[in-house]
Structures are given as C-alpha cells and as structure tokens.
Amino acid sequence: MKWYKVCNQEDLTIKTSLTIKVGELTIAIFHLTDGRFMAVEDRCPHKDGPLSDGIITGSTVTCPLHNWRINLINGEALPPDCGCVKTFKTKIKDDDIWVEL
Amino acid sequence: MADKKNSKGRLRRLVMIGNGMAGVRAIEEVLAINHDLFEITIFGAETHPNYNRILLSSILSGEKTIEDITLNEKSWYEENNITLHLGKEVTEIQRGYRKVISSDGTEATYDILIIATGSTPFVIPIPGVDKEGVLTFRDLRDCDQMIEASKSYKHASVIGGGLLGLEAARGLMNLGMEVTVIHDQPELMNMQLDEVAASMLQKELEAQGMHFKTACLTKEILGNGRVTGLRFNDGTELKTNLVVMAVGIRANTALAKQAHLHCERGIIVNDYMQTYTDPSVYAVGECVEHRGKTYGLVAPLFEQARILAYHITGQGLKTYMGSEVSTKLKVSGVDVFSAGEFQVVAPAEGEEEKETIEYIDRGGGVYKKLVIDGDRLAGAVLYGDTADGVRLFQMIQAGTDISSQRATLIFGNPTLGDAGHSGIDLVANMTPDTIVCGCNGVTKQTIEDAITKEGLTTRQEVTGCTKAGGSCGGCEPLIDQILASVLGSSFAKAEGETPICGCTDLAHDYVKSMIRRDSLTTVAAAMATLEWKGEGCRVCRPALNYYVQMTFPDQAQDDPGSRHVNERLHANIQKDGTFSVVPRIYGGLTSPEELARIAKVASEHQVPAIKFTGGQRIDLLGVTKENLPGIWKALDTPSGYAYAKALRTVKTCVGNQWCRFGTQDSMGFGIELEKTLERLWTPAKLKLAVSACPRNCAEASIKDIGVVGVEGGWEIYCGGNGGVRLRGAELLCTTDTTEEATEIIKAYVQLYREDARYGERTSQWVEKTGLNNIKAKVVEDTENRAALIERLEEAIEASGRDPWENLISNSESQRPRHGLSFKTLTIDGEVAER
Ligand SMILES: Cc1cc2nc3c(=O)[nH]c(=O)nc-3n(C[C@H](O)[C@H](O)[C@H](O)COP(=O)(O)OP(=O)(O)OC[C@H]3O[C@@H](n4cnc5c(N)ncnc54)[C@H](O)[C@@H]3O)c2cc1C
Ligand code: SF4
Ligand code: FES
Numbered sequence: 001m002k003w004y005k006v007c008n009q010e011d012l013t014i015k016t017s018l019t020i021k022v023g024e025l026t027i028a029i030f031h032l033t034d035g036r037f038m039a040v041e042d043r044c045p046h047k048d049g050p051l052s053d054g055i056i057t058g059s060t061v062t063c064p065l066h067n068w069r070i071n072l073i074n075g076e077a078l079p080p081d082c083g084c085v086k087t088f089k090t091k092i093k094d095d096d097i098w099v100e101l
Numbered sequence: 102m103a104d105k106k107n108s109k110g111r112l113r114r115l116v117m118i119g120n121g122m123a124g125v126r127a128i129e130e131v132l133a134i135n136h137d138l139f140e141i142t143i144f145g146a147e148t149h150p151n152y153n154r155i156l157l158s159s160i161l162s163g164e165k166t167i168e169d170i171t172l173n174e175k176s177w178y179e180e181n182n183i184t185l186h187l188g189k190e191v192t193e194i195q196r197g198y199r200k201v202i203s204s205d206g207t208e209a210t211y212d213i214l215i216i217a218t219g220s221t222p223f224v225i226p227i228p229g230v231d232k233e234g235v236l237t238f239r240d241l242r243d244c245d246q247m248i249e250a251s252k253s254y255k256h257a258s259v260i261g262g263g264l265l266g267l268e269a270a271r272g273l274m275n276l277g278m279e280v281t282v283i284h285d286q287p288e289l290m291n292m293q294l295d296e297v298a299a300s301m302l303q304k305e306l307e308a309q310g311m312h313f314k315t316a317c318l319t320k321e322i323l324g325n326g327r328v329t330g331l332r333f334n335d336g337t338e339l340k341t342n343l344v345v346m347a348v349g350i351r352a353n354t355a356l357a358k359q360a361h362l363h364c365e366r367g368i369i370v371n372d373y374m375q376t377y378t379d380p381s382v383y384a385v386g387e388c389v390e391h392r393g394k395t396y397g398l399v400a401p402l403f404e405q406a407r408i409l410a411y412h413i414t415g416q417g418l419k420t421y422m423g424s425e426v427s428t429k430l431k432v433s434g435v436d437v438f439s440a441g442e443f444q445v446v447a448p449a450e451g452e453e454e455k456e457t458i459e460y461i462d463r464g465g466g467v468y469k470k471l472v473i474d475g476d477r478l479a480g481a482v483l484y485g486d487t488a489d490g491v492r493l494f495q496m497i498q499a500g501t502d503i504s505s506q507r508a509t510l511i512f513g514n515p516t517l518g519d520a521g522h523s524g525i526d527l528v529a530n531m532t533p534d535t536i537v538c539g540c541n542g543v544t545k546q547t548i549e550d551a552i553t554k555e556g557l558t559t560r561q562e563v564t565g566c567t568k569a570g571g572s573c574g575g576c577e578p579l580i581d582q583i584l585a586s587v588l589g590s591s592f593a594k595a596e597g598e599t600p601i602c603g604c605t606d607l608a609h610d611y612v613k614s615m616i617r618r619d620s621l622t623t624v625a626a627a628m629a630t631l632e633w634k635g636e637g638c639r640v641c642r643p644a645l646n647y648y649v650q651m652t653f654p655d656q657a658q659d660d661p662g663s664r665h666v667n668e669r670l671h672a673n674i675q676k677d678g679t680f681s682v683v684p685r686i687y688g689g690l691t692s693p694e695e696l697a698r699i700a701k702v703a704s705e706h707q708v709p710a711i712k713f714t715g716g717q718r719i720d721l722l723g724v725t726k727e728n729l730p731g732i733w734k735a736l737d738t739p740s741g742y743a744y745a746k747a748l749r750t751v752k753t754c755v756g757n758q759w760c761r762f763g764t765q766d767s768m769g770f771g772i773e774l775e776k777t778l779e780r781l782w783t784p785a786k787l788k789l790a791v792s793a794c795p796r797n798c799a800e801a802s803i804k805d806i807g808v809v810g811v812e813g814g815w816e817i818y819c820g821g822n823g824g825v826r827l828r829g830a831e832l833l834c835t836t837d838t839t840e841e842a843t844e845i846i847k848a849y850v851q852l853y854r855e856d857a858r859y860g861e862r863t864s865q866w867v868e869k870t871g872l873n874n875i876k877a878k879v880v881e882d883t884e885n886r887a888a889l890i891e892r893l894e895e896a897i898e899a900s901g902r903d904p905w906e907n908l909i910s911n912s913e914s915q916r917p918r919h920g921l922s923f924k925t926l927t928i929d930g931e932v933a934e935r
Pocket of ligand 2: 794
C-alpha cells in the first residue's frame with residue numbers, strides 16, 4: 001500500500017467530488033459536509049454508474065444512473081439494494097488530500 | 102371552435118331523448134366544459150330523475166333507498182337551467198324540422214339532438230309472457246313490482262343465469278322469496294366465466310340457498326291471469342308466482358329507426374358519437390353500436406359520453422376508439438371477475454394457440470385463470486380472490502409485455518399478497534395510475550389529489566368530487582383505504598397533504614408557502630428553517646432548489662449540489678457514464694453552415710453516434726466528460742437543455758412559409774417562443790409545438806403546450822403528453838393575434854411554474870387543477886395574466902447567460918469552481934509515493 005497525493009483540499013468544496021485515475025482504476029473522492037474526505041472506486045455496484053456524478057447527502061451518494069444509494073463510509077449500498085464498492089483510506093497532510101492505494 | 106350562438110343570436114338548442122346514466126353523464130361533461138353553450142332540454146320516459154341503475158338490486162335488498170341512488174336531483178336540472186320533461190316518452194323525431202314530439206304532444210326543436218334511449222330487456226316469445234307476475238329487471242318500476250310481489254308470494258324464478266339474473270335472484274332472496282334460476286346453458290355466466298369458475302360460483306350460491314335448473318329451456322308460462330308455474334323442454338314443471346326475465350338486452354333503437362337513422366344492432370355512430378345519417382344527431386349509451394360493438398356496462402358508456410361532449414363543444418378532435426370491458430358480479434359473498442378473452446378457443450389459420458396459466462384451490466374457494474397470447478395477457482378469470490382484477494385488466498388493456506412476470510403473475514402482486522387483501526397496503530402498493538374506480542376510470546392519483554387539494558375527509562366527498570364510487574360502488578372499500586392512507590399520519594391530516602419525502606413531514610405546497618413567507622433563498626436556509634431531517638435526499642433537494650429560485654429569481658442562490666448531474670453539467674448522462682450533447686436549433690430550422698459546423702465538430706471529436714431527436718434537433722452521443730467543454734466551444738450554439746427540467750424544444754411544422762395548407766407562420770412563432778422561454782427552469786420538462794393548420798404535422802396535441810394555426814388566429818392547447826402516460830392536450834383558448842397567443846402562453850407557463858409541484862408534468866397538473874381554473878387565471882382574468890407575465894419576465898431576466906458559455910469559461914480558469922471540474926486527475930505512482 002502506498003499513499004498518493006491528490007490535490008489541495010481547497011480545490012474540493014464541500015458536497016462535491018473529483019475523480020483521479022491511477023492506472024486502470026478511477027477513484028472518486030468526496031468532500032462530506034462534516035469535513036471528511038471519502039474515497040471509493042468510481043463504479044456503482046449496480047451497473048458501473050459514475051458515483052462521482054451523484055448527489056451527495058450526508059455520508060451517502062446517490063448514483064446518477066438508477067438512484068442506488070451508497071454509504072461512502074463502508075462502500076455498501078443502502079437497502080433495498082445490495083452491493084458493495086471498494087473504499088480507500090484518505091488523510092490530510094499540509095493542506096493536501098492523500099489517498100492510500 | 103363551436104359557435105356559441107346560432108345565426109339568430111340565441112344559444113344553440115341541445116335536446117336529449119332519454120334521461121339515463123349515459124345521457125346525463127354526457128350533459129354533465131358538456132356543462133363542465135362550457136356552462137353557457139347550450140339551451141338544454143331532456144325528455145325522460147321514467148318518472149324519476151337520473152338514478153344509478155346499477156344499484157337497483159340494493160333497492161330490492163333494502164340496503165339503499167331511492168334517494169340514496171339518485172344521481173341528479175331535480176334541483177340539479179333547475180340549477181343548470183335544463184328543461185326536464187319527466188314521464189314523457191318521445192314518440193317521434195322529425196329530422197326535417199329538427200323537432201321531437203312526446204307522447205303528450207310536447208315538442209322541442211333542436212340544433213343538436215342526442216339519443217340516449219338505453220336498451221330494453223329481451224323477453225323470450227313463449228306462450229304466457231303477458232301474464233301478471235312476469236317482469237324484467239331494468240328500472241325502478243320493476244323493483245317496486247318485485248317488492249310488492251314478495252309481500253304476497255313465496256316462489257320466484259329468474260330466467261337467465263347471467264350477471265343480471267343472478268343479481269335479481271339474490272335480491273329476491275333478500276326479500277324472503279324461494280328462488281330458482283333457470284339457465285339455458287350448463288354453466289352460469291357463460292358469457293364471462295369458464296366451466297371451473299362457473300361451477301364454483303354455482304356451488305357457492307347453492308350454499309346460500311339459491312336453486313338452479315341449468316341446461317334447460319323454458320317452453321311455457323302457466324296460469325290464468327297470474328303466473329302459477331313454468332313448463333320446460335324436458336316436460337318438467339316448476340311452481341312459481343313471479344318470473345323475472347333476465348336473458349339479455351336489446352339496444353333501444355325503435356325511435357331512431359322510425360326517424361330513418363341507420364341502425365344495426367344499435368344506432369350506428371362514428372368515432373365522435375355522431376350518427377352516420379345525420380350530423381346534427383348524436384347517440385350515446387347502450388342504444389349505440391360503435392365499430393360493430395354494443396356495450397352494456399357503464400365504463401365504456403361514460404367514455405363515449407366524454408367524447409360526445411368534447412365534440413359538440415368544439416374541443417378539438419378526440420375520438421372514441423371502443424373499449425375493453427371487465428366484469429364483476431355484485432352479489433355478496435362471491436367475488437367474481439372476468440375480462441378479455443377468458444376461454445381458449447381453437448386458433449384461427451396462422452394464429453398461435455393461446456396458453457393458460459391456472460391456479461385452483463377448491464377447498465379455499467379460489468380459482469384464477471390467465472389466458473396468455475405470446476407475451477401479452479389476453480384475458481383473466483378470477484374467482485374467490487379478485488384483488489388483482491384491476492391490475493390484470495390494466496395489463497390487458499395496455500398490452501403489457503408480461504414475459505418477465507409469467508412465473509409470478511397469477512400469485513398477484515407479491516407485496517399485496519403479504520398484506521392480506523384488506524389492509525392499507527393494498528392501496529399503498531398500487532401505482533398512482535392504477536384505476537381504482539373502473540366504471541368512471543378514476544385513478545388512485547386522481548383520488549389522492551382530490552383528497553389533498555380539496556381537503557376531503559369522507560368517501561361521499563370523494564365521490565362528489567371525482568365520481569369514483571358513484572356507479573357500481575365496488576371500489577368503495579378502496580376509496581376508504583386511500584382516505585385512511587392519505588389522512589393517516591397526524592401532520593398530513595392537519596395539512597391535508599402528503600410530505601415531500603422521508604426527510605420532512607411537510608408537503609410541497611406548505612414548503613412553498615414557507616419559502617415565500619420567510620424569504621428563504623437557499624436550499625440550506627430552507628432545510629434549516631423547516632427543520633429538515635439530515636441533509637435531504639435526491640428527491641427533496643432538487644425540489645427545494647427549484648422552489649427557492651422560482652420564488653426569488655433575483656436573490657436565490659443555485660445549489661449545484663442539489664441538482665442531478667445532468668443539470669449540473671448541462672449534458673445528459675448515458676448508461677456508460679458518457680454524455681450526450683444537443684445544441685439548440687430553434688424551431689428545428691437550421692442552415693447549411695450550422696449543419697456543416699456540427700458535422701465538423703462531430704468528426705473532429707470522434708463523436709461515436711449522431712441521431713436526430715424527436716424534437717427536431719441533433720443528438721451527439723457518447724461524449725466523455727472531459728470533451729464536453731471543447732465540443733460546446735466548437736459548436737458555438739446555445740445549449741438545447743435536452744437534459745433539464747426546463748423548456749426542451751418547440752417543434753414546428755413548415756407552415757405558411759412553404760406548406761400549401763399553412764394558414765400561419767408556425768416556424769416564426771415557434772422560434773419566437775423558443776427564444777422567449779429558453780433557460781427557464783420549470784417543475785418538469787416542457788415541450789411545445791406549433792402547427793400552422795389543423796392537420797397538425799407538429800403533433801401539438803400531445804405537447805405540454807400545443808399551438809395550432811387556424812384561419813385568422815391560433816388555438817392554444819395545453820396539458821398534452823406523448824410519453825409515459827398518453828394524454829391529449831385540451832383547448833385552453835383561441836386567439837386572433839400572435840401577440841395575444843404569446844401572452845397567454847407566457848402566463849400559462851408562469852402559472853405552471855408557480856403552482857405545480859416539482860416533478861409534476863403539465864398533463865398531471867392540468868388534470869389536478871382543472872382546465873377551467875387555469876382558463877380563469879390566464880385567459881379570462883387579464884389583470885392576473887399581466888401579473889403572471891411580469892413575474893415570468895423577472896425570471897427570464899434572472900436566468901442569465903447560456904450555461905455552456907459559463908461552463909466553458911469555468912473549465913478554462915485555473916481553479917475550476919465547486920467540483921464542476923470536467924477533468925480526471927491522472928496520478929502516476931512515482932510522484933505521490935510517501
Ligand atoms: C340491475 C342492473 C344492474 C347493473 N349493474 C351494472 C354494473 O354492475 N356495472 C355496470 O357497468 N353496469 C351495470 N348495469 C348496466 C348499466 O346500468 C347501463 O349500462 C346504463 O344504465 C346504460 O345507460 P344508458 O343511458 O345507455 O341507458 P339507461 O340508463 O337505461 O337510460 C335510458 C333512459 O332513456 C329512457 N328512454 C328510452 N326511450 C325513451 C324515449 N323514447 N323518450 C324518453 N325517454 C326514453 C329510458 O326510460 C331510460 O330512463 C346494470 C343494469 C341493471 C339494470
Ligand atoms: S400542419 Fe398544416 S400547415 Fe403545417 S405542415 Fe402540416 S399541413 Fe402544412
Ligand atoms: S449504475 Fe448505479 S444505480 Fe444503476
């Protein structure tokens with residue numbers, strides 16, 4: 001596992017997201033209202049929808065394709081749907097967002 | 102448009118023969134459309150004002166009184182200035198003089214005549230039918246005679262084991278008589294039921310004490326003066342003092358035939374309910390034959406009544422296309438439902454054989470059979486458990502593809518099953534467009550809307566407002582359940598409305614009024630002030646974002662985080678996460694230069710697919726997010742908003758600039774409208790069309806707003822929908838000038854913006870609000886119209902510049918704003934390791 005630097009935390013305002021590409025993997029990083037940054041693979045467990053384009057509420061994102069809701073803390077889809085997306089650790093260091101892959 | 106006055110300057114005269122269920126419904130529909138169009142006269146052979154014939158058996162059983170089943174009191178006719186001739190049978194129509202004459206010599210002259218004479222019970226011509234005590238079952242007088250007979254006699258028989266016969270038999274049993282039903286076929290209700298269901302039905306009714314003699318023909322009615330018995334073809338006899346003939350009905354065409362109107366089994370009408378022979382004579386109800394079919398149930402007749410009313414009041418070109426019917430037996434203790442093709446017959450040449458799926462539980466008294474034709478449901482018979490009847494009937498009507506549900510269809514809606522068949526869940530699990538009242542075609546949504554909007558609290562009020570439950574009464578329990586579910590939770594009860602979503606207890610209208618009262622100009626402020634639970638969800642946040650901006654176009658702040666990605670990035674997300682780009686092409690009119698530019702952009706950016714849309718423009722599909730700003734810039738057109746709850750397109754026909762039929766400049770007007778209304782947010786998407794003549798090549802009749810040019814003016818239609826739920830647009834008004842048409846359309850759009858709930862299409866909104874209310878606000882009340890237009894102008898003012906331009910400059914800036922970034926950062930391992 002390695003830590004990668006993403007961007008300055010100022011560049012990601014609250015309730016928005018951005019995506020990074022590392023090799024074949026696209027990761028969505030979300031800035032939650034409580035200040036936390038969450039990183040998950042940008043691929044909905046339902047039909048691969050881009051979660052980074054969803055509406056963010058609390059610690060949940062709603063996939064823009066068919067409205068599955070994903071808990072960004074543990075990557076699990078909220079009932080009634082069932083599925084899981086890969087999550088990654090994040091941290092802030094010197095005003096920068098880092099993600100561990 | 103129908104002329105209000107005839108050439109002599111008085112109201113047109115509308116005369117109707119027959120004061121029964123279908124005819125009076127047609128008059129009600131006419132009055133609802135325009136109260137002051139006609140001077141109306143009605144002749145009714147019966148002495149009672151219009152009553153609910155369907156409930157006659159409840160008069161027999163004493164459950165209901167005549168007052169209970171009266172549909173229109175005498176005072177109703179008076180209030181609506183209708184001249185009512187009760188107890189007067191029309192005996193002659195003089196079409197040459199446009200005059201009808203009744204048995205007592207009363208005359209009435211018409212401009213339009215409606216024949217609504219219903220049908221007459223068929224009486225089998227056997228010896229003895231004229232004896233005292235031989236009755237039919239059609240009207241109040243028949244009921245009176247049965248009740249009278251039950252006081253002095255014990256033995257009754259009913260000839261005919263169909264719907265009506267069984268109802269009569271049950272009614273006579275309730276009067277304390279010993280009843281035998283005589284039926285010519287081996288199976289009861291053989292027009293609706295198959296063998297299995299029929300035998301279960303017979304068993305149940307026998308258990309209730311009814312006697313049967315099936316596969317048996319009556320040869321003679323015995324007795325001197327009064328009937329004393331029946332003799333059958335097998336030589337046996339039955340003692341009886343009362344005979345009710347219920348062997349079918351015949352359309353009542355005698356009068357029409359005498360007036361030389363073309364009749365077959367019924368009076369022949371076209372799709373507007375107009376007789377073939379005479380365009381000023383219409384017919385409606387059981388007396389009618391339409392496309393070879395006659396009907397004996399009210400649902401199709403009410404549909405006919407509506408079309409007739411549309412046509413004679415000049416509401417555009419709706420047509421009656423015939424109906425599928427479903428049947429329910431109204432005998433307590435037995436639930437029977439049947440619809441469509443319920444028997445599998447040998448297939449005709451070249452046709453696939455139909456299949457059946459059956460479920461039978463003899464002990465439990467449940468039988469279900471579905472007849473399946475390929476991927477569609479062709480018919481159904483349900484016995485004992487008819488909860489699914491409505492749903493199945495809708496599938497039959499809609500031709501729904503059921504291949505994926507084949508395995509479970511017969512078990513009903515799974516969630517319904519769990520809830521038992523009486524709990525509130527029965528209605529909770531119905532979709533909004535499920536028909537609750539089949540007779541009157543009233544959906545769950547309509548009932549819910551009526552309850553919330555009109556503040557209704559009782560079933561009687563719901564019936565008064567929507568007509569649901571006003572005919573056979575079979576849906577009354579469902580209406581009660583809907584009332585309970587809508588009024589159930591404590592807040593909803595107080596406010597008479599359902600909450601927006603699970604994040605709040607407040608309803609749309611209340612939230613809107615609070616936003617206005619407390620000057621809430623951001624989503625966050627609205628959620629804080631109105632004590633939202635959590636951070637909202639994808640349902641309520643976009644609604645709030647719309648409401649604050651609609652209410653305060655100048656001050657409100659847009660919250661991109663409360664928008665679906667489509668409206669945030671001004672492109673339409675596709676199944677693979679790419680986007681589609683649709684440039685604005687005003688009125689669908691383009692030029693070689695524009696086309697060449699679009700083609701060049703598409704090829705340079707390797708756009709994978711290009712398609713013409715239904716809205717007369719071009720869709721570039723499969724564009725990646727990164728490529729959006731570049732493509733927009735190269736296209737150099739405004740956004741077509743093909744992704745938004747906003748004005749989509751104004752479809753136009755070529756109109757008088759080119760077409761030999763064109764009476765107006767439809768392209769010019771369409772382009773002007775599109776330029777006026779583009780960039781306005783609306784509660785749901787908004788589609789317009791302008792045609793230059795009634796041939797209506799732009800399909801204006803299925804648009805949110807449809808404009809049709811006529812000689813010397815425009816007709817403006819509203820509330821049409823060609824999508825999920827097909828709905829023809831209704832005529833809002835006619836204008837002489839393009840200026841006035843523009844004004845009315847602007848006012849209408851603003852009223853919709855202010856009044857509708859977020860997500861509600863105009864088709865639903867018009868239905869909920871009522872065309873007349875809308876007319877009053879935007880057409881009749883010119884002051885209000887001006888105020889609406891002023892507020893619309895403010896919103897247009899505030900809508901700012903084209904969103905693509907905005908996003909292009911944002912994407913070009915060093916630090917893109919608010920996660921509206923179009924780029925994915927690429928990170929390679931070496932840079933970031935630590
Ligand atoms: C007992 C019973 C139960 C029923 N149950 C159901 C049910 O459960 N569901 C369902 O959908 N339908 C049911 N029906 C059928 C339904 O009642 C009819 O389809 C409906 O009433 C037909 O409407 P109409 O206007 O065509 O005819 P009607 O309601 O019969 O009205 C015609 C009127 O015209 C009058 N008239 C005829 N000739 C003249 C003349 N020359 N001058 C003046 N007046 C004239 C007649 O007296 C009559 O009042 C039932 C009918 C009966 C009798
Ligand atoms: S609607 Fe009328 S004017 Fe327009 S193209 Fe069709 S026929 Fe011509
Ligand atoms: S792909 Fe995410 S909900 Fe379907």
